[in-house]
Amino acid sequence: GQQLNQSPQSMFIQEGEDVSMNCTSSSIFNTWLWYKQDPGEGPVLLIALYKAGELTSNGRLTAQFGITRKDSFLNISASIPSDVGIYFCAGRALNNNDMRFGAGTRLTVKP
Amino acid sequence: ETGVTQTPRHLVMGMTNKKSLKCEQHLGHNAMYWYKQSAKKPLELMFVYSLEERVENNSVPSRFSPECPNSSHLFLHLHTLQPEDSALYLCASSQVLGLEQFFGPGTRLTVL
Numbered sequence: 001g002q003q004l005n006q007s008p009q010s011m012f013i014q015e016g017e018d019v020s021m022n023c024t025s026s027s028i029f030n031t032w033l034w035y036k037q038d039p040g041e042g043p044v045l046l047i048a049l050y051k052a053g054e055l056t057s058n059g060r061l062t063a064q065f066g067i068t069r070k071d072s073f074l075n076i077s078a079s080i081p082s083d084v085g086i087y088f089c090a091g092r093a094l095n096n097n098d099m100r101f102g103a104g105t106r107l108t109v110k111p
Numbered sequence: 112e113t114g115v116t117q118t119p120r121h122l123v124m125g126m127t128n129k130k131s132l133k134c135e136q137h138l139g140h141n142a143m144y145w146y147k148q149s150a151k152k153p154l155e156l157m158f159v160y161s162l163e164e165r166v167e168n169n170s171v172p173s174r175f176s177p178e179c180p181n182s183s184h185l186f187l188h189l190h191t192l193q194p195e196d197s198a199l200y201l202c203a204s205s206q207v208l209g210l211e212q213f214f215g216p217g218t219r220l221t222v223l
Contacts, residue, residue, distance in 0.1 A: 033211050042115075042201050042214035088154070090212075097209035103153045 006102030023089030115215035134202030
């Protein structure tokens with residue numbers, strides 16, 4: 001079955017630093033999504049990717065759909081305290097309607 | 112009212128109680144989902160509805176009973192729950208099955 005491995009599990013960084021996290025799958029995906037979840041809230045969609053090699057930005061966030069179609073990356077530049085939260089990747093494999101989620105990356109930003 | 116709403120936001124219930132969680136989406140979507148999110152665990156998909164028909168039931172105990180009366184509303188009926196059922200229950204919707212999902216704020220459930 002499709003497995004999503006998201007890393008790292010957690011990150012502790014200083015305000016102003018850049019952040020990078022990634023997700024890999026055991027099968028080829030045709031959709032990659034990145035969500036952020038604040039404490040006590042539901043995940044909010046940040047970026048959606050639909051083509052291999054696609055690079056999409058949303059403010060200081062940039063995500064890429066890997067060329068192999070088995071991975072995706074999320075970068076956050078110049079982090080600020082409100083970037084704190086849990087970031088989830090999600091993806092859908094070819095010929096499958098199931099959306100799989102990674103276990104999340106918990107980001108802590110120290111002022 | 113926009114997006115996906117869930118009520119109540121917080122619920123405390125005893126093991127013998129019966130309660131219901133409500134989800135409403137104002138996006139015109141055709142698919143709706145229930146997820147369970149426990150501390151330090153990945154999201155667990157519980158139920159999927161497409162055009163008001165249940166299309167997936169991931170081995171969820173019968174003490175959880177979903178209901179989808181129309182494409183905008185989804186309920187999760189709870190009875191005789193266990194303390195390990197305490198979690199954040201998230202509802203989501205998508206335009207059709209397989210497209211990006213939009214989540215509600217969740218119901219924080221505590222079972223005593």
